[in-house]
Amino acid sequence: MTGPEEDESPVAGGRADPRGDPFLRTRFAVPARPATYLRRERLTRHLDQALTTPLTMVNGAAGAGKTLLVADWAARRGRLPVAWLTADAAGDGPGVFWAYLLRALRTAGVPLSAGIGAPAEASRVGPALLVRLAAELSGRERPVVVVLDEFDRVTAPEIAEQLEFVLRHAGPGLRLVLVTRTEPLLPLHRYRAAGELTEIRGAELAFTPHEAARLLDLHGLRLPPAAVRALVERTRGWAAGLRLCALAAGQSPDPELYLKEFEADRSTIADFLLAEVLKRQEAGTQELLLRVSVLDRFGPGLANAVTGRDDAEAALARLSRENAFVEHLGHGLYRLHPLFAEILRAHLRMRRPGAEPGLHRTAAAWLRRSGALAEALTHGAAAGDWEFTAGALIDDLAIGQFFTGPRSDTTAGLFAAMGRDGTGPAQELVRAAGRLARCDVDGALAHLRRARHDLAEHDGTADRAAARLSCALLEALAARLAGAPDRAEDAARTAEGLWDAVPEQLERHPEIPALLLDHLGSTRLWAGRFEEARAALSTVAECAPGAVTALVREDALARLALIDQLDGWPGRAERRAREALAETERFGLSPSAGAGVDRVVLAAVAVDRDEPGRARALLDASAESHPALRDPVLAACRALTTARLHLARGDPGAALRAVEEEVRADVASPWVQGETALVAAAAHLAGGRARTAAGLLARVPDDQVACAVEAARVQLAAGRAAAAVRLLDRVRPEGRAGPAVTVRAALVRARAADEAGDGAAARRLVGRALAEARRERLRRPFAEAGPWIRPYLRSEAPHRPAAGRPAPCFGPSRREPPPPVVEELSGRERDVLRRLALTMSTEEIAADLYVSVNTVKTHLKSVYRKLSVNRRNEAVRRARELDLL
Amino acid sequence: MRYEIRVEGHLSEALIEVFPELDHVTVPGQTLLFGYVVDEAHLYGLLARCQSLGLRILEMRQVPE
Structure with missing residues (x-):
């Protein structure tokens, strides 16, 4: 499919569309002026002010001559780059709109770095992309003029907001010209009040009698001043009306008499005049005009297809030369003036009832043959x-x-x-x-x-x-x-057998193999076959970046991160999940279209690091993932991480409820079953139901290392130290899993040693656990270990050299994990905290927030309580650690 | 909701066909389109249709049922 998505290289300036689709290229072309175009200096001079104001609006009715005025002005800018974009009839969503606008800028030779990215989604665009674009434009020495033609077709209110944002932040680097039939949803009054708006409206666009006389002159008509004045009165100086008049009159034997008749006629001007002009064409041309009225843009080939003749080329060239309602767009493509296309369609319906679907069908077939799939689909759908x-x-x-x-x-x-x-x-x-x-x-x-x-x-x-x-x-x-899993493997095998049969299509659609491998990898992940899953997902993650594959790559990276996290490597998991999110960000995907798993992985890492506020926010954001990616892996991981978060916050009841509902799947996942049983066991244990907890452990398989360590922990907490150590000895997590698992294993052994009275061994084991945990900033294992660990943490300090040099980020004040935040800060408390971080005094905060000093003090007290600190600098430090700031 | 839209000029048969859901009467120099309008979206759709055909709207009003 042709679309803006395929092009994100900055060198694409000379090559607007990678597949050279002329239908799209015409959207960036400054429309050509007909030979009879009349340049009106008063308007051109007014339009010159567009270079001094951020925003310019040219509005007027259909056929008022807006587009030609701006096109003529833009074509004479010479040194200044002008990016032209004609809005699409279908009404673009923000994603498509910005993709085209970026392309228009590059087509105009504005060097934009590839780092800006490209929207990968039709209906949305990420705010970061707009920030980057505004920043690059604001850094320009000379402004770029962006003309958005037919802006009235842009109906999405977000686009107006986003344009306003970019315009405001691009400063003098951007001059925006909107050509529109209706007032755009931008805050025009504000621009107007600040003298930042150049406005050319319908009344100014209207032809004066003097100008009308010159226009008629261009058409070879010389009329007495009174006749011209009467004509201007009848048409109200409407450009299209005057042009049609000139055409119709020019073809009649007595133009002056003809215009008198026209003045007397009371029909609607455009329709009347168009019918007049149409009936003066020979039958073949009339038919051509009626039939192409169903097409947005067309070349001679397509026009021949819908007429069933072979003379469109000459006819179109002649029509575009002679009159204003067939416009040449360059590249051998034409379009009808929108006003006349509409009226011609009305005539088509009346003269050839029921012909429309057939014309759409013919156009669709022709477009399909010439490789313009998007347009073929549109016409196929229009034909029903x-x-x-x-x-x-x-x-x-x-x-x-x-x-x-x-x-x-x-x-x-x-x-x-x-x-x-x-x-x-x-x-x-x-x-x-x-x-x-x-x-x-x-x-x-x-x-x-x-x-x-x-x-x-x-x-x-x-x-x-x-x-x-x-x-x-x-x-x-x-x-x-x-x-x-079995069905996924079958499907993948079938697909692989078909690759060779469709080489061309696959080259056009790199997303197909990527999607397939992502589905396969994720299903293998569900089945617990981590290594095979990793193989499939890595292939996807390594495929060439691009907007069509952005979502798939994000998902694959996120699931690779999940495997790391399950294996106990929070640092690696975090890096990869961030890489996945960066992929989303780069292509402007919104959370609701993102993979979801990346955020869940980051939430799980945050739980392990005792940052519950962050974990909660990430889990909430992950709820809105792309519906086609809401598979059991995502559902199970969300449930498990939510449950762990509740456990960390000391709410075992909520934890149990989170994993209560079994994730729907044809085949159960061994590790999900295991983890679910463990979380439930831990919750029961926390609720004082040791027997129920132990009963659940029977369902936990030994072969998952992480599960086995958790099981040992529950055994130990249930008072079965010997069984716990036996289990660890059998599974040997050390060397088989990452720190998140081995730290917990070491703590299980340490507690067993502590209970057995072997303080030296316990101290050694705790020391080892601390050393490992430092690198990964793991806190949760210590917080969940229980009160027995405190003496070892305190007395561990003198032995610090033996435990290895602490990582710089893990200073002495952080060696003992502070208690987790059990209560969320309120919005107001956060406000106070943020101002505290700016070293504002209590009085200043009160003044800034319009509250009393006492109220601020009350907020401060509860902030201190919730963060378990006593002083303001401690509060700020702790808040930073917890990413609350 | 019943609405009445008064546009300038006499509408040709082809243009009348663009408003199949409305009735019309021709008065000197004007055409009156009237009929049942389903909702706001329909109303704005009618306005857009007028605009796209270059029709000049002189008056538009809701009339009692």
Whole structure:
């Protein structure tokens, strides 16, 4: 599929679209002026002020001559770069809008660094991307002029807000010109009041009699001043009206008489004049104009396809030369003036009732043949021909667009109109994809079954490879969401057998193998086959970055981080999860479209480091992940981490409730079962139900090292020290797992030694645990160890040299893990804390927050209490450690 | 909600067809489009349709049921 997403290299300036799609290129082209264009100095001079104000708005009715005025002005800017973007008829979402705007800037030769990133999602754009863009623009020596034509088509209010943000922060580096029929949702009054707005409105755009006379002159019409004045009065100086008048009159034997008749006529101007101009064309040209009215942009090839003739090239060239309603966009492409396209469509409907769907179908087929899939899909949908539209998507292997890339919303939206009655494998596959994109596995499976059945019936033909591959991909996803490892492996094997049959499509769609491996890796992770999972996920993580694969890469990286975290390596897990989030950030994905697992991993790490506030926030953010990635792994990890957080906060009841509901899956996951039993056991233990806890341990498998260590811990806490040590001796976690596991193992052994009265051994073991924990900033294992550990932590200080040099970040004041924050700070308390960190006095804080000094003192007291500190600098330090600031 | 939209000029048959859900009467120099408007979205849609056809709206009002 063609789209802005495929281009994030900054060198793309000369090559607007990697696939050279001319339909898109025209959106960045400054429209050409017709030979009869009249330059009006008063308007050009006014428009020159656009260089001195951040915002310029040119508004007026359809056909008022806005676009040509700005285009003519922009084309003569010479040294200043002008980025031109014509808004899309379909109304872009913010993601697509900004992707195109970035591309327009690069096309205009504005060097933007690749670090700005690109939106990977249709409906949203990350704030960081806008910040980076504004920062780069503000650093420019000379401003860049950005013209947004047909801005009235941009209806999403967020886009206006985002533009306003970038405009405000780009300073003199950006001059924005909005060409629009309606007032944009920007705070115009503010710009106006500050003298920062250049405004050219309808009244100013209207032709004066003098100008009208010159325009008519360009059309070869010389009229007496009174006739011109009457004409201006009748058309109210409306540019399109005057132009059409000139055309219609120019073709009549007695122009003056004709215009008199026109003045007397009471029809609506545009329609009347257009009908007049149309009827003066020869029959073939009339038919051409009516038929191309269903197309946004077209070249001679497409125009010939919809007329069924072969003379469009000459006709279009002539029309664009002669009159204003066929505009040449460059690259051999044309479009109808929007006003006339609308009126021509009305005429088409009346003269050729029922012809529209057929024209859309013809256009769709032609566009499909010439490789413009996005446009083909749009016209296929407009024709209501779902067999064709679904077929085109499947044959192109573009099914991944339902799940990833900036077009995902557009694709899903397009097919939302598809009815339920169409049959055939392509439509069934599209339905299945739609269901899976909403995480509706059962619904999807029914459609997949039908698709598989259809595909089997047509077996033996090679051209079904794309459909079969799409089917395999969707089955892998369904298996992943259902937690069915065997089915995922089967689907992956089927897919691998089909790679060679569709080499071209795969080159266009790198997201297909990436999605497949991500599904496979995640299912293996569910099954507890960590090494195989790692192999599949690493391949995805290493694939070339790009907007279409951003989400998949993020997910794969996040799941690799999860494996590290489960293996007990919080530092590594954190690095990788951050890398995953950076991937999201770079491509401007929103949390609701992100993978989710990365945040859960960071939350788990935060729990281990005794930062419950952070953990809570991360868990909350992870709730809004992309629906197609909400598989059992994510659900189970969220539940487990939430439960651990509750345990850390001393609420075993809530912990039990968090893991109470079993995660739905076809096949149970051994490690999830184990971990769930352990968390439940720990909760029961904390609730004083040692027997119930011990009973749960029977369900914990030995082969998962982390589980075994947790089991030993529970055994020990339940008073079975010997059993705990035996278990550890059998499993030998040391060397098999990371510090988060081995530190806990050492503490289990230390407590066993302590209980056995071997203080020296316990001290040695605690010392070892501390040394290991320091590097990873692990605190939770000590906090959860219990009161027995305190003397060892205190007396460990003199032995510090023996325990190795402490890491710089882990100073002496932090050796004893401070108690965790058990109560969240209120919003007001945070406000006070933040001001405290700025070394403001109590009085200053009170004045700043408009409260009394006593109120501030009350807040301070509860801040101290919640953070377990006594002084303000301690409070600030502790708050920084806990990332509360 | 019933609405009445008064636009300048006489609408051709083709343009009338663009508003199939509305009735119309032609008065000297003007066309009156009227009928049932489902909701706000419909109302703004009608305005946009007028705008895209270059029609000049002289008056628009809600009329009693």
